Amino acid sequence: MDIFFGLMIPFLGTVLGASCVLFMRNELNKLVEKVLLGFASGVMVAASVWSLLIPALELSQDYGKWAFVPAASGFAAGIAFLYGLDKLIPHLHLGGEKPEGLRSGLTKTAMLALAVTLHNIPEGMAVGVVFAGVITGNQEITLAGAYALAVGIAIQNFPEGAIISMPMKSNGTGKKKAFTYGVLSGIVEPIGAFLTIMITGVIEKALPFLLAFAAGAMLFVVVEELIPEASGDGDSDGATLGFAAGFLIMMILDVALG
Numbered sequence: 001m002d003i004f005f006g007l008m009i010p011f012l013g014t015v016l017g018a019s020c021v022l023f024m025r026n027e028l029n030k031l032v033e034k035v036l037l038g039f040a041s042g043v044m045v046a047a048s049v050w051s052l053l054i055p056a057l058e059l060s061q062d063y064g065k066w067a068f069v070p071a072a073s074g075f076a077a078g079i080a081f082l083y084g085l086d087k088l089i090p091h092l093h094l095g096g097e098k099p100e101g102l103r104s105g106l107t108k109t110a111m112l113a114l115a116v117t118l119h120n121i122p123e124g125m126a127v128g129v130v131f132a133g134v135i136t137g138n139q140e141i142t143l144a145g146a147y148a149l150a151v152g153i154a155i156q157n158f159p160e161g162a163i164i165s166m167p168m169k170s171n172g173t174g175k176k177k178a179f180t181y182g183v184l185s186g187i188v189e190p191i192g193a194f195l196t197i198m199i200t201g202v203i204e205k206a207l208p209f210l211l212a213f214a215a216g217a218m219l220f221v222v223v224e225e226l227i228p229e230a231s232g233d234g235d236s237d238g239a240t241l242g243f244a245a246g247f248l249i250m251m252i253l254d255v256a257l258g
Contacts, residue, residue, distance in 0.1 A: 017161020018182025042246025078216025
């Protein structure tokens with residue numbers, strides 16, 4: 001039951017964020033949007049380092065001077081995986097006009113939702129891999145540390161849920177429909193996490209690689225999408241302060257609870 005609840009925490013963050021569209025009348029303030037995007041970026045970077053890459057390196061100590069190989073190869077594979085999805089899945093970045101990925105007849109609203117869904121794939125993988133480490137009894141990964149990652153991702157999912165739903169309402173989408181799109185964009189997280197848990201026995205020896213894989217995938221999203229969106233017009237002060245706050249909070253969560 002503890003594992004199930006832990007896997008659902010990030011999705012709850014998305015749902016709560018998306019629900020803002022049901023209560024807020026106006027579109028999201030641009031400065032607030034920048035701060036929230038920066039905050040989400042900071043959380044993801046800190047989570048990638050403390051919750052994923054450092055444990056991956058610690059789990060590879062038996063390799064001696066080659067201990068970096070599982071983490072480095074997993075990190076590169078995670079980058080390559082998200083790069084491939086970015087080129088294949090039709091999506092539209094917040095504030096963008098030109099869709100990315102394969103051509104499709106999807107509406108602008110659907111492609112905005114797919115862009116956030118793309119963000120959420122590596123987050124679901126990260127939570128699933130960490131809880132898989134808990135299930136296998138790995139000493140480098142504690143239940144408290146896994147919960148710290150889940151809570152951290154839930155915190156950054158809250159602004160992401162709002163950021164996807166609020167612009168949809170501003171573009172003419174009804175409140176309930178915008179809320180539904182926001183919720184659906186986050187459903188990939190628990191699905192991905194549960195699928196990872198189901199193959200726990202298979203992935204046990206590959207845990208360092210998979211932890212680094214999730215880190216690479218998350219950092220691809222940060223550098224490719226979140227940071228450019230946060231400072232797109234050249235005014236990056238709000239995004240920078242948001243990033244610092246997100247990084248600090250996630251670092252404290254992981255060190256204090258991990």
